[in-house]
Amino acid sequence: MVSLEASTFLIKYKKWVTSNPQGAAEMEAAVKWGSYILAGRLSNSSLLCEVIYAASRLFEMFNDFLIRGATAVPAPTPEASQRLKVMLSALECVEVLAEVWARQLWGEAGKWAVVLAIQLTKCIGRFILVLWHSAVVVPSPPIRPLDRRQAVRERQRKAEGVEGGEEVIVLAKSGRVMRSLAAAPPSHQRSFTPPTPLGGPQGRSEVKRSNGHLLAESLHTLRPMCHLGAMYLCGRKSWGPWALALAMDYTSLSLHNTTSAPTTKQEVEELVRRRISLLFYLIRSPAYEHITRARLNRTLDTLSRRLPPLRPLLRPLQEYIPHWQGIYAYVWS
Numbered sequence: 001m002v003s004l005e006a007s008t009f010l011i012k013y014k015k016w017v018t019s020n021p022q023g024a025a026e027m028e029a030a031v032k033w034g035s036y037i038l039a040g041r042l043s044n045s046s047l048l049c050e051v052i053y054a055a056s057r058l059f060e061m062f063n064d065f066l067i068r069g070a071t072a073v074p075a076p077t078p079e080a081s082q083r084l085k086v087m088l089s090a091l092e093c094v095e096v097l098a099e100v101w102a103r104q105l106w107g108e109a110g111k112w113a114v115v116l117a118i119q120l121t122k123c124i125g126r127f128i129l130v131l132w133h134s135a136v137v138v139p140s141p142p143i144r145p146l147d148r149r150q151a152v153r154e155r156q157r158k159a160e161g162v163e164g165g166e167e168v169i170v171l172a173k174s175g176r177v178m179r180s181l182a183a184a185p186p187s188h189q190r191s192f193t194p195p196t197p198l199g200g201p202q203g204r205s206e207v208k209r210s211n212g213h214l215l216a217e218s219l220h221t222l223r224p225m226c227h228l229g230a231m232y233l234c235g236r237k238s239w240g241p242w243a244l245a246l247a248m249d250y251t252s253l254s255l256h257n258t259t260s261a262p263t264t265k266q267e268v269e270e271l272v273r274r275r276i277s278l279l280f281y282l283i284r285s286p287a288y289e290h291i292t293r294a295r296l297n298r299t300l301d302t303l304s305r306r307l308p309p310l311r312p313l314l315r316p317l318q319e320y321i322p323h324w325q326g327i328y329a330y331v332w333s
Contacts, residue, residue, distance in 0.1 A: 017066050021148040024063045032056040046323070047104060050097040057093040061086075064146040081133040085142035088125045091118065092141045096331055112228075115330065119224040126221045136213050137256070138221070139270040216255035220274070223248045224332040237286050246281055249274070284329045296321065 017024045035053040095118045103111035129135040129142070223245050230241035256271055282292045300318045304311045 014066050017063050021063075021067055021146075024067075025060075025148045028056055028060045028063065031059060046327070047097075047100050050100045054094045054097040058090065060145060061089060061093065061143070064143075067146055067148070081129055081135075084125055084128060084133075088122060089141035089143040091122060091125075096327060099331075100327065116228060119228060119332070123221055123225055127218075130214065130217050130221065135217075137217060137267040137270050139266060140273070144266060210259050212255045212259040216252045216259070219248045219252040219255070223252075227330075227332075237289070239286055242281065242284055242287060245284075246278070249278060283325055285325075288325055288329065293322075 032053060035049040035056070098114050098118060099111050102114040106113075126138050129138050226248060227241050227245040230244050231238075234240040253271065253274060281287055297318065300314050304314045304318075307314075
């Protein structure tokens with residue numbers, strides 16, 4: 001009886017999600033913001049916030065799979081590597097929760113044991129994708145969130161009775177993406193920007209990976225493990241692990257920039273994300289203690305004095321930033 005009710009509820013929920021992708025996105029965002037609102041307000045808020053945040057990300061992944069299945073959106077990766085990418089994406093959703101939980105149960109030693117196990121698992125999984133499944137760039141997370149707005153457009157296109165096959169066609173030799181005539185929008189809404197398949201860029205001519213690409217992705221994949229090993233040898237407050245990780249990041253990006261193999265839009269976006277994430281080194285120890293902390297506190301103090309209405313928001317934020325730094329400064333995803 002209970003399984004029947006659960007099955008009926010799942011069918012109704014799937015129908016609602018596929019009919020209202022944007023509504024599902026708003027519900028996910030509301031759950032995610034709940035973790036920020038509760039931060040620092042309860043005695044055990046760290047673990048509770050991470051439970052809510054991890055649940056919101058897993059909730060988003062689950063809804064994306066439902067929408068892809070209902071709109072016949074192809075999986076963003078071949079079947080052979082799909083399960084591995086799902087596992088790695090789910091692991092990234094819960095890794096901070098696992099670290100916080102381990103710290104509360106077993107202390108600092110337990111936390112770093114869990115960090116090592118998670119990073120080692122991710123390192124092995126990413127190497128499998130690069131070496132066995134010919135991935136040029138492995139994004140973080142490996143399965144990107146679905147574009148819900150385009151999912152809505154796809155549903156509207158089908159509801160209007162647009163026939164004639166796929167919305168886009170990928171030419172076999174050149175890999176060029178073209179919009180099919182049947183799926184073309186009205187003349188007053190047309191643009192000259194190339195169309196993108198709903199599940200992400202699917203068309204790619206056969207890529208011949210250079211040694212530079214392989215070395216670049218290997219450096220990016222090994223960076224967390226090298227950083228942890230250097231911290232064990234030199235200490236958490238030493239500049240050595242920080243400089244080693246930054247050098248590996250910079251070298252990896254430089255090698256990707258100098259190679260000429262074609263990349264998809266998703267891979268280009270991932271490389272842009274990696275360049276922006278170099279700013280994250282400002283909140284890693286010891287750069288945070290020596291450079292960022294004092295300047296950040298002065299900025300927040302100035303904003304609190306000059307903008308009194310924002311003071312109830314800025315003061316708790318200033319008090320909670322050191323706690324966030326201790327948790328997220330070593331999360332490489």
